[in-house]
Amino acid sequence: LDNLPKDYRTLLNRFDLEPRLRSFICCLSCFTSYDDTPKTQDVCDYRRAPDVPPCGSNLFRSRMIRGHVFKRPVHKYVYQDMKQWVAHLLSRPDVEMLMELSRKAGHSALLNGVGDIHDSCAICSLHGPDGKPFVISSTD
Numbered sequence: 681l682d683n684l685p686k687d688y689r690t691l692l693n694r695f696d697l698e699p700r701l702r703s704f705i706c707c708l709s710c711f712t713s714y715d716d717t718p719k720t721q722d723v724c725d726y727r728r729a730p731d732v733p734p735c736g737s738n739l740f741r742s743r744m745i746r747g748h749v750f751k752r753p754v755h756k757y758v759y760q761d762m763k764q765w766v767a768h769l770l771s772r773p774d775v776e777m778l779m780e781l782s783r784k785a786g787h788s789a790l791l792n793g794v795g796d797i798h799d800s801c802a803i804c805s806l807h808g809p810d811g812k813p814f815v816i817s818s819t820d
Contacts, residue, residue, distance in 0.1 A: 699765070703758040709737040713757055722751075 685691050692698040704713040705720055712726040712735065724735040740751045769775060797803055798815055806814040 699760050699768070701758050701760050703756050705739050705753045706755045706757040707735060707737050707739060708755050710735045714739065716753070716756065 685694070703716040705716050706713050707724040707726065710724060710726050710728075712724055714720045714724075720739065722738065722740050724737045724739055726735045727733070737754075739754060741754055743750050743752065803815055804813065808814045
């Protein structure tokens with residue numbers, strides 16, 4: 681029991697479960713995004729045109745807790761890069777094998793019809809220049 685982690689963050693690190701995320705501070709008025717850094721300005725300075733005044737919306741809210749002022753973004757936009765997500769998914773043990781099994785078993789049998797685009801008549805009827813099916817359907 682002494683070897684068991686006492687904090688969930690240890691497990692996330694040990695099993696590489698922590699996603700790599702990127703966050704931006706987003707203006708709720710004009711949707712301009714700014715890098716989420718301590719140096720981000722407090723007010724949105726986006727201009728639709730050079731002769732138009734800047735947006736001017738607050739990017740942060742202040743909150744007093746026990747005599748200390750904390751500054752938090754009004755809105756954050758957080759995303760995970762798709763390439764990193766797919767690479768992380770495919771690096772997991774047996775994922776590729778499970779995906780292949782799913783493709784071979786076919787979803788249409790489970791759903792009594794077309795359960796995947798690969799099972800559709802249009803896709804199954806496509807042929808390559810060699811006359812062979814362009815996509816091997818899951819029923820083959």
